[in-house]
Amino acid sequence: MQARGVDPVRKGVAFLCLSGGECELNRYTRALVDVSETSAYRLGVALCYRIAGHVKKTAKEVRVRPGASGLPGFFFGLREQSGTAEGMMSKDWKTRTQLVHEGSRRSQYGEMAEAIFMTQGFAYDSAEQAEARFIKAGPDEFVYARYGNPTVRMFEDRMAAIEGTEDAFATASGMAAVSGALISMLKSGDHVVSSKALFGSCLYILENILTRFGVKVSFVDGTDLAQWEAACVPGTKAVFFESMSNPTLELVDIEAVSAIAHEVGATVVVDNVFATPIFSKAVAQGADVVVYSTTKHVDGQGRALGGIICGTKEFIRGVVEPYVKHTGGSMSPFTAWIMLNGMATMDLRCRAMADSAARIAAMLEGNAKLSSVIYPGLYSHPQADLAARQIGSGGTMLAFDIKGGKDAAFRFMNALEIIKISNNLGDAKSIVTHPVTTTHQRLPAAQKAALGITPGLIRFSVGLEDVEDLIADLQAGLAAV
Numbered sequence: 001m002q003a004r005g006v007d008p009v010r011k012g013v014a015f016l017c018l019s020g021g022e023c024e025l026n027r028y029t030r031a032l033v034d035v036s037e038t039s040a041y042r043l044g045v046a047l048c049y050r051i052a053g054h055v056k057k058t059a060k061e062v063r064v065r066p067g068a069s070g071l072p073g074f075f076f077g078l079r080e081q082s083g084t085a086e087g088m089m090s091k092d093w094k095t096r097t098q099l100v101h102e103g104s105r106r107s108q109y110g111e112m113a114e115a116i117f118m119t120q121g122f123a124y125d126s127a128e129q130a131e132a133r134f135i136k137a138g139p140d141e142f143v144y145a146r147y148g149n150p151t152v153r154m155f156e157d158r159m160a161a162i163e164g165t166e167d168a169f170a171t172a173s174g175m176a177a178v179s180g181a182l183i184s185m186l187k188s189g190d191h192v193v194s195s196k197a198l199f200g201s202c203l204y205i206l207e208n209i210l211t212r213f214g215v216k217v218s219f220v221d222g223t224d225l226a227q228w229e230a231a232c233v234p235g236t237k238a239v240f241f242e243s244m245s246n247p248t249l250e251l252v253d254i255e256a257v258s259a260i261a262h263e264v265g266a267t268v269v270v271d272n273v274f275a276t277p278i279f280s281k282a283v284a285q286g287a288d289v290v291v292y293s294t295t296k297h298v299d300g301q302g303r304a305l306g307g308i309i310c311g312t313k314e315f316i317r318g319v320v321e322p323y324v325k326h327t328g329g330s331m332s333p334f335t336a337w338i339m340l341n342g343m344a345t346m347d348l349r350c351r352a353m354a355d356s357a358a359r360i361a362a363m364l365e366g367n368a369k370l371s372s373v374i375y376p377g378l379y380s381h382p383q384a385d386l387a388a389r390q391i392g393s394g395g396t397m398l399a400f401d402i403k404g405g406k407d408a409a410f411r412f413m414n415a416l417e418i419i420k421i422s423n424n425l426g427d428a429k430s431i432v433t434h435p436v437t438t439t440h441q442r443l444p445a446a447q448k449a450a451l452g453i454t455p456g457l458i459r460f461s462v463g464l465e466d467v468e469d470l471i472a473d474l475q476a477g478l479a480a481v
Ligand SMILES: Cc1ncc(COP(=O)(O)O)c(C=O)c1O
Pocket: 173, 174, 175, 176, 178, 199, 201, 202, 242, 246, 271, 273, 274, 293, 294, 295, 296, 305, 306, 307
């Protein structure tokens, strides 16, 4: 069937929704999407684009002029340097400014672009200095790249600022972040509660790795608060979930689940990949630890694997760092440099992708060749209200089920020209993935069925191409089904 013609989702204008909570985070701009004259699209959910991006800041930071740090003329922006008001700059930066500048450190050369400190280690002025650094390295003192590196530290500081956490630790991949956050805090006998709608590798860590070391894991339907309530018991150590699940885009209510978890003293670890650091502010909504695969929207150009764990200084430096630095999953300086460059455009990219995703979802919905279209920005999504409240957007991802199962799905994918068949997401290039045969292949058929991962399901990561071209490509794909 011919997909409906699509008129641009036109500029919505909007109103400020000041929900009056305890911090600026509650200040959203709610863009009402005018769904065009044809208004066939039931895209009535008010997509709330959070522009404030102003996060609760707990990191105490002071900027100092070159040379004022005590490190001869080396770094420009040092964390937690105190004792000088010289060169202090406003800490009231908005998200876009933070994405470009936060955490930057400049050498004596004054380079504009962040430098790549492509070094495994650091020379000490004396044996005494080496000894002192191994006892306790200062915030801008480095020992070995597995422990920390100036380029990596810039990326960690920038991500912590965006997330509103005190600190962050960068890892070699998203899975190093997920496993690092969990394994570093757990021991044999501990109990973890997790949603069951998870990316295949996340599920593997919970089902196969943690349990091998004597951790008890209870799985719940992440959308059902009663199940969280029943599973979290006094002594539960951690709660884990993807705030928007891969690939079926189920949302977990961060605020409600965090309240349940905190009631029993559990630490809330959120994999926030699908929700993106731009749309979601999970820590302000109650999460304790937020992890990302920065391979996705943070890089945004499909160049490098990376991950990050964001949390309190105590958790990051006291729990995570000792685990990751000794087990070896740290991020390389080159990757950190890629991620820093990705961050500069992340806000613009995510918003452009979400705009296109909303239009595409509206175009696809009701197509006779599809049995369902899943997009949190559509009225038809069962958690559309939660999406509007929690992330203020429908996001950059959608999923749809092609009637006719695997054969039909493959015919559709093979007919695409612009949209690539791959398994990354959050990339500038649009990507379709067939989860049943790729990312979730490992799961038994019954488990896939229970999670809604059907043979016809396509996951679609909307890229930065012109949306009209994407729509034409999708229509050509569906015509081939
Ligand atoms: C929700 C989620 N978490 C974690 C990961 C793992 O990230 P990486 O591939 O960077 O290890 C992915 C990858 O697709 C993911 O979708």
